[in-house]
Amino acid sequence: MSERPLTGRLRPDGEAVGLAAYEEAGGYRALARALRELSPEEVTEEVTRSGLRGRGGAGFPTGTKWSFVPMGEDAPRHKVLIANADEMEPGTFKDRLLLEGDPHQLLEGMMLAAYAIQADTATIFLRWEYRVAARRLERAIAEAREGGYLGRDVLGSGWSLELHLHVSAGRYMCGEETGLLNALEGKRATPRAKPPYPQISGLWGRPTIVQNVETLCNVPHILARGAGWYRGLSASEDAGTKLYGVSGKVRRPGLWELPIGATGREIVEERAGGMCDGLALKGFLPGGASTDFLTAEQLDVPLDFGSCERAGSRLGTGTLIVLDDGTCPVGMVHNLERFFAQESCGWCTPCREGLPWVARILGAIERGEGREGDLDLLESHCGYLGPGNTFCALAPGAVEPLQSALKHFREDFERHIESGRCPWREESR
Amino acid sequence: MLSPDEIRDIDEALARVPRPEGASIEVLQIVQRHRGWVSDEALRDVAEHTGLSVHELDGVATFYNLIYRKPVGRHVIHQCDSVSCWIMGCERLHAALCECLGVGGFGETTDDGRFTLLPIQCLGTCDHAPALMVDEDLHRDLSLDGMDEILEGYE
Numbered sequence: 001m002s003e004r005p006l007t008g009r010l011r012p013d014g015e016a017v018g019l020a021a022y023e024e025a026g027g028y029r030a031l032a033r034a035l036r037e038l039s040p041e042e043v044t045e046e047v048t049r050s051g052l053r054g055r056g057g058a059g060f061p062t063g064t065k066w067s068f069v070p071m072g073e074d075a076p077r078h079k080v081l082i083a084n085a086d087e088m089e090p091g092t093f094k095d096r097l098l099l100e101g102d103p104h105q106l107l108e109g110m111m112l113a114a115y116a117i118q119a120d121t122a123t124i125f126l127r128w129e130y131r132v133a134a135r136r137l138e139r140a141i142a143e144a145r146e147g148g149y150l151g152r153d154v155l156g157s158g159w160s161l162e163l164h165l166h167v168s169a170g171r172y173m174c175g176e177e178t179g180l181l182n183a184l185e186g187k188r189a190t191p192r193a194k195p196p197y198p199q200i201s202g203l204w205g206r207p208t209i210v211q212n213v214e215t216l217c218n219v220p221h222i223l224a225r226g227a228g229w230y231r232g233l234s235a236s237e238d239a240g241t242k243l244y245g246v247s248g249k250v251r252r253p254g255l256w257e258l259p260i261g262a263t264g265r266e267i268v269e270e271r272a273g274g275m276c277d278g279l280a281l282k283g284f285l286p287g288g289a290s291t292d293f294l295t296a297e298q299l300d301v302p303l304d305f306g307s308c309e310r311a312g313s314r315l316g317t318g319t320l321i322v323l324d325d326g327t328c329p330v331g332m333v334h335n336l337e338r339f340f341a342q343e344s345c346g347w348c349t350p351c352r353e354g355l356p357w358v359a360r361i362l363g364a365i366e367r368g369e370g371r372e373g374d375l376d377l378l379e380s381h382c383g384y385l386g387p388g389n390t391f392c393a394l395a396p397g398a399v400e401p402l403q404s405a406l407k408h409f410r411e412d413f414e415r416h417i418e419s420g421r422c423p424w425r426e427e428s429r
Numbered sequence: 430m431l432s433p434d435e436i437r438d439i440d441e442a443l444a445r446v447p448r449p450e451g452a453s454i455e456v457l458q459i460v461q462r463h464r465g466w467v468s469d470e471a472l473r474d475v476a477e478h479t480g481l482s483v484h485e486l487d488g489v490a491t492f493y494n495l496i497y498r499k500p501v502g503r504h505v506i507h508q509c510d511s512v513s514c515w516i517m518g519c520e521r522l523h524a525a526l527c528e529c530l531g532v533g534g535f536g537e538t539t540d541d542g543r544f545t546l547l548p549i550q551c552l553g554t555c556d557h558a559p560a561l562m563v564d565e566d567l568h569r570d571l572s573l574d575g576m577d578e579i580l581e582g583y584e
Contacts, residue, residue, distance in 0.1 A: 090511040090551040128495050129507075129552055131565045164445065169454050169493035172550060186446070186453035188492040204447055247513035247555035254556045289512055289551075319555070327516055335515040339550065345492075 003233055004257040005221040006214070006241060010101040016136040019143040022104040028149060030223035031111050035157040038223075040071065043116040047219060049227035051239030055094075056084055056175075056212030057287065057316045058393075059305045062219075068199035069117040069207045078121065080208040081114040082184075083216055085126040085133070086168055086175045089288035090339055091321035094243040095213040097255055099126070099133035102217075103140035107163065109216030111149060112223055114161050117209055122163040125180055128170055137165050172343035176392050177210040179345065190347040191392035214243055236261020238304040242315075246272040248322030249279050255319075261304040264294065267320060279324040283408060287316020289336050290397030292404035293323070312404065328424035329409040330416055333402055334362035340398035351395040354385045358402065370417035379406060431474045435463050439478060449479050453489050457496050466497040494550070501545040502538045504583045506530075508561040511551035517558040522571055526561075529576045543583070 009017050009025050022028070034043050048063025069079065083106060087095040098106060106124070114122045126134055141163055144150045152160045171189050173179040178192035181203050202208020218240055222230045231239040242260040244267045247253050251273030258267070264284060268274065275281055283293040286303055292313035294301060301311040308315040323332055341355035358381050361374050382403040385395040406413065415423055431439070438459045442452040456479060460471045467490050476483045490496045508526065510519055523534075530539050530546060538545040554560045557569035568579050 087553045088550055091513050091555050092551070093553040093555045096553045127553075129549065129562060129567075131567070166455075167458070168495075169458060170495035170550075171493050183454065184451070185448075186450040186455075186489065188488055204451075245556060247558060248516050253558075321512055321516070321555070323516070332512060332516065335510075335512050339511055343550065 002241075002259050004241065005225075005233075006098065006105070006217050006243065007101070007257040009105070010097070014101070016100060016140070017102045017104060019104060019140070019147055022102070023147075026224065027104055027220070028108055028147075030220045031108050031115075031149065032155055034112055034115060034223055035155050035159065040116045040118050043112060043223065046227050047116070047222055050218075050222045050230040051227070052215065052218055052222060052230070053238060053305060054212055055214035055218075055242070055318070057089065057290070057314075059315060062211065062215055065199065065211075066113065066116050066209060068197065069209060070200065071118065075118070076207055078204075078206045079117055079119040080203045080206050081110055081117060081119040081122040082180065082203070082208060082210045083110050083122070083124045083213055084175060084177070084180060084210050085124050085130070085213050086180065087130070087213070088127055088172045088175050089290065089317050089319075090336065091247055091285065092245070092288045092317040092319045093247070094245055094255060094317060094319055096130060096133065097243070098213055098217050099130060100136060103133075103137050104144065105217050105220060106137075106213055107140055107144050107149070109219040110163065111154070111161060112219045113209060113211060113216060115159060117207070118159070119209070120160060120162065122161060123184065123203075124163070124165045125168060125174065125184065126165060127168050127174075134165065134167055141165065171345070172339075173345045173392075173394065176394065179392070180210060181208065188345065190345045193391075234259040234261050234304075236302050236304040237306050242303070242318045244271070244303065245319035246322060247319070248284075249276045249324045249326070250274065250322055251276055261302040261307070263300050263302055264320065265299040267303070268299065268322060272322075275322075275324060279326050281322060282325045282327075282329065283323045283405075285316075285321040285323075285401060286313050287318050288321070289339065290393075290400055291316040292400045293408055295408050314400070326424070328366070328422055329405055329412050330362065330366050331422065331424065333405045334359065334366050336401050337362055337398060340394065344394060348391040350384050351390050351398075354381055355395060355398055357381065358385075358398075365413060365416045366422055368416065368419075368421035370413075370420075372417065374417060375406060375410070375413055378402065382406070431460075431478055432463065435459060436478065438463075439475070443479065450481055450485065452479070453481060453486055454493065454496075457486065457490050457493075461496060466500050468498075468500075500538075501547075502542050504544050504564050506544055506546045506561055506563050507549035507552075508535075508546065509550070509552045509559065510548045513551070513555035514559040519559045522559050522573060522576075525573045526576055529580065544580070 044066045052062040053059045173189040179189035183189040198208040238260045245255040337359040341359040346352040387396045442455040560569040
């Protein structure tokens with residue numbers, strides 16, 4: 001059994017780990033030691049050395065991101081650390097477990113990150129639907145304040161930190177870091193131009209770091225046990241563990257913390273028990289809705305950042321969505337693109353106009369009203385909506401499952417158009 | 430007119446942000462919590478109290494999925510229609526749910542004002558798809574014939 005630093009403390013009854021239990025298991029010791037013995041820069045250096053990369057989808061090296069924040073006496077007095085708990089990527093359900101099960105682990109990670117960049121304010125940006133998490137986080141924040149881990153002069157270090165919970169009113173765009181900042185300023189969650197990057201000018205113009213929940217949960221363990229230990233958790237080119245999930249028609253859908261770089265086969269066949277009776281795996285999205293399909297032949301690709309990219313996809317959030325041969329790929333992609341069209345914030349034209357167009361074409365094909373030339377049209381949209389043509393990453397992300405489906409499942413699209421119906425419709429759905 | 434309770438909650442929210450517009454989402458959530466939805470009148474009341482413009486507030490109110498600019502029933506059902514739930518049969522579940530409620534689809538409220546049925550983006554419980562929420566409660570691993578039993582609990 002491999003080590004599971006992030007989920008090892010979780011209670012079997014699903015209740016949250018309270019402050020006393022968290023401290024008993026070694027919690028907040030990394031924070032106490034960092035405040036006593038390490039400079040903020042040394043904390044950042046340790047995280048950089050660990051090789052930790054962002055677990056929210058983009059995979060940016062965490063320590064490097066922190067190193068962009070202005071430090072020292074000339075730096076702005078107010079800085080901000082934000083935990084992105086707006087888990088809205090379809091098919092993604094990993095941060096929920098960490099938020100509900102071990103809220104203090106996230107808080108300690110946030111405190112360490114805030115200390116490293118010398119932030120005085122921290123905010124958890126939580127989606128409204130995570131009601132249980134909201135209650136448990138509120139409670140954990142109160143416990144941490146009482147325990148002297150938050151507020152003025154944390155543990156006698158002279159450094160102060162306020163930490164709040166913001167509950168979102170719901171929009172996928174809030175997961176995009178500059179959209180999130182606009183939401184926290186009470187605006188529509190449209191993206192901001194970069195530069196300036198949030199690390200220089202973020203919330204209310206203050207240097208700001210936005211970090212995914214799972215990423216932050218790694219930080220206390222890295223500081224407690226060292227960058228070398230962390231790198232050793234995985235045999236792949238990336239460091240640490242990863243929460244991998246599987247949804248779709250597998251025997252045991254679920255979530256597992258594994259050394260980063262586990263293969264799709266290991267996750268789907270060993271952990272999730274393989275496909276449901278009578279069904280075969282046709283393809284899978286390795287990391288949420290906005291990643292390219294991988295096929296059954298690619299099940300042995302290690303799911304780390306580099307290997308996924310070389311296989312033509314992205315690790316994304318690491319939660320696999322499995323497409324079985326009893327489910328229509330056109331219908332699945334239609335569902336995905338309808339979501340993206342709906343959630344486009346409307347800020348830039350290609351995304352606002354292009355995604356609904358794409359969704360309409362896919363809907364027509366699925367209903368059996370597809371026309372010759374539709375697939376070429378979809379392909380040109382993949383170009384118009386691709387990287388470099390839109391303001392943020394929403395549309396390029398939306399294109400990933402579409403362009404890969406057109407490549408891998410082209411015959412299925414053609415069959416819809418030629419026969420004027422969805423070959424899957426009559427059967428089960 | 431804002432009630433004393435609303436004013437207290439709104440002022441608390443305003444105190445937490447450097448500028449009043451920073452609290453606009455929270456303020457709208459507060460009004461909705463008290464009144465069920467955000468009417469034109471509510472927008473005007475909030476604008477007057479916070480000094481924000483009605484149009485600014487409406488721009489925010491109409492952007493976010495969970496701010497209602499139309500009245501809703503006593504209970505709101507949010508059914509997930511995203512990809513994992515779709516694979517696991519949310520369309521058939523939707524049909525069963527509509528039949529159970531006697532409504533024609535998303536966006537409708539039952540005649541007795543008990544339920545409003547709305548779609549919601551992925552609820553982040555995909556290993557237990559299909560799923561929905563009624564008010565603040567999550568219901569998952571749903572089956573076609575289990576709908577009545579779930580709805581019974583909400584009067």
